[in-house]
Every structure is written in C-alpha cells, then in structure tokens.
Amino acid sequence: MGEVLWLTIKLAGVTTLVLLALATPLAWWLARSKAWWKEVIGALVALPIVLPPTVLGFYLLIALGPHSPLMAPFQAFGVRTLAFTFEGLVIGSVIYSLPFAVQPIRNAFQAIGDRPLEVAATLRASPMDAFLTVALPLARPGFLVAAILTFAHTIGEFGVVLMLGGGIPGKTEVLSIEIYKLVESLEWDKAHQLSALLLAFAFTVMLSLLLIERRTGRLRP
C-alpha cells in the first residue's frame, strides 16, 4: 500500500511540475493574444473537462502504443511504446489536467490587465523582464491554485490511468485504482481506509483553495 501511495504522489508531483512549465506560456498567450482563433486553442485546452476520461485514455493508448506514428522517432532510442508505463501516465495526466492548470493562470494574467506591464515598460523593463518581475509575481495566487488543482485532479483520476496504465502493481497502479480493486475483491476495510484518506485530502484541497481566494480578494488593490 505504501508503494501505491508513493506512486500516486510521484505521478501527481511530476505532472504538476510539467504542467506548470507547460501551462505558463500557454496561459500567457491565451490571456494576451488578440488573435481571433485563440479560443480554438482555448477550447482544445479545455476539452478534457468534458471528454470522458475513457475516451481520452483510449486515444492516448493508440497514440502512445507501438504502432503509433508518434512513437516512430523514439524507436531509434529503444522505446517501443509508452502505454502501460509511468512516463505514459505522466503524459496522459498532463493532458487530462491541462485545463486545471491553464485556466487559473490565464485568469490571473488577465486580472493583472495592461497597466502594470505598461508601467514596467515605461520604467525600462523589456517584455521578458516585465513578464518575470511583474506578471509572474502578480499572478502568484493563480499559480498556487493551478498547482493545487492539478495535483488534486491527478490524484483523483481513474479512467485515463486505467485505460493507459492498466493498473500494473508497482508501475502504474495508483490509489484510485487500488480502491477499485479492493472493492472488487471485497476487501472493504482497506477500501474504507484509502477512501477516507482521499476524502480528507479532497476536503483539505477545497478549503485551501477557498482560503487562497479570500486572501487574494482582500489583497487586490
């Protein structure tokens, strides 16, 4: 059970780090661009919210499988498939949680508005300088919310990890799948323990999100 817990936390942690790095430029572009077609990208990013996880998992299984053209470049390095591997799960989780990272960061960037960036420009800050020293710090609450949501959402996923990972013990078996297996094999006590653990975790997440929101609402000038 320790192994399952560790694997789950590792998956959620790695996914969160990858997503923050990926979502930041994407959210910045979505918040600042004036291109009319940006909402097409916005819709693609948001798609995992409404797409059944099994559908996403199914497509990823094909895309990361041994016959996928996407995998062809990696076969030279001895990687045949990413299906049923931890790396594959990270890719799946990143796509599945993408909207939960992009949306809060995008909202935070939009809430900043043009003015602080104009101020920075008139004070000799280059666009990159202004991004790093003005936009990022002002959007900090958005990043915190994005990190918490991504981490929690990854902990809670089931459909994608089952389709793409298959629940291989020690490799791709995470908490939510473990609970499912325990119930199937009628080990109710253990299922109770793990479920209570996730319940407490979920409550802590929601509470901290609301507290962050209250604090940033008060800080806003």
Place this chain on the structure above:
Amino acid sequence: MTASGRIEAAFKGRLGDFQLDVAFDIPASGVTVLFGPSGCGKTTVLRCVAGLERLSGRLLVDGETWQDARTFVAPHRRPVGYVFQEASLLAHLSVRRNLLFGFRRTHGVKPVAIDQVTALLGLEPLMERGVERLSGGERQRVAIGRALLSQPRLLLMDEPLASLDQQRKAEVLPYLERLHGELSIPILYVTHDPVEAAKLGDRIISLRDGRASPAVDIAPDDPQTDDLQRRLLSVGPEALTRELIAAGSSEAVAGLAVAALQAGLAPSPG
C-alpha cells in the same frame, strides 16, 4: 533635419472610432500643457510619445528619432517617465522597490538621485510601507518619484491630479511646482483644468476632437486677461472653459488659464 533642443511630433491614425491628427513642435524644456476636454485625444498623444500606442507619424526628441516611417523605438528603450492618471503602483512591491524599479534598470550617469527625489516629494516616511497602505495623494507622489528616478529625458504626466480630491490635489500640487523649479526635465503635462495649466505650464497646446492648435506661451502678466477675468467671475469657470475650448485656439485657452489663476481660483475637482 531637426534642431536638438526641440520635440517634434506628428501622429495620425484611428483608434476605435476616434480619429487623431496631431502635430506640434515645441522646445524640449519647461512644462508644455496639453489642454482639452476629455475624449479630445490628450492621453492618446501621451501614449504615442511613450510608445505605448502606435499610430503612423514621426517623433523626434532632442535630435533623436523615436518614430518615423522606418523606426519605432520600443517603449522600454525610450527615456521617458510616465505618470498615469491613477498612480498604478506595482502592488507586489514596497514603496522603496516601486521607486527603484526604473532606477535599477537605467545605466550610466544618473543625474536624478534617490535622496533628492525622496526629499523633493516628501517620501522618506513612506519608504518601507506596502503600497496598499498609502493614501491617494501619497500613491501619486510615489508614482511621480518612480518616474523621475528612471532618469527620464522627457516626463509625461497624464492628469496626475485628476483622480485626487480637492484636499489631495492641494497636497500634491506644490510638489509638482517644485519639480518644475528644481529639475531641468522637459514635461508634457495633460490636464483639463485651467488653473493647473496656468500654475505649472510654460506653454499650452489646446486639443479638440483629435486636433491640436499650435503651442502658445503662457504669459502670467498678460494685460488682456482683465476682461477674461471679469467674464470668468460672471459666467463661472466651467462655462467659460467650455466656451473657450469650443473656440479651440491655444491663445484663448492660455488666456483663460492665466485669468483663472489671477482670479485666485483653486484647481477644480476632477
């Protein structure tokens, strides 16, 4: 070819449904007031000079080309200080770090010193505070100090008093007058208030419907203002301002400004 020591500007273009077509040529010294009713294009002109807005045209400052058909110097490469209508302090930084934001990003000789600015604007007691704990007048003084410390060769001020109430205005105005006296940085000052214009300005450009009337020097001892002063007191400043703005010439507005000052009027509430 342009002489150094002058600011030559011409901007033409459309922003939304607003058409701007403005040109002026003024000395790069003293305070030039851009005067006009709201919506006449004053702020847009200032933004064009700072490079925050891009219309077609040209801009030469003290012999340097900031914009022409081929050139557009990015805003962060223009040595301007910009004071916005709302102080627009950076909320994540203390007063000190707001003040130093531009200062740290300028290189070479820094003629404007930190001590000088904090003394000039009375900022010493505020330095370690967070910006959310400042009054409106204090915020605007920090914003002015921040702009000055970025070592500008041209200071742009967009109605820096307009967001303040009467009392705060009276608090900040003396600092602006000292600024004028103590620093030799040319200032473009946007306002719609004739008293502010007369108190701070050396010359005035009247703007109306996106067009500018040529600059006129403000002569505080202008003899013909007696008549204006009488009318000012009979019709009231608001009505007369409207009337003279409608006339649209910089002479008329300059006369009004001086008359308003001589009549002892206070700056009108924003």
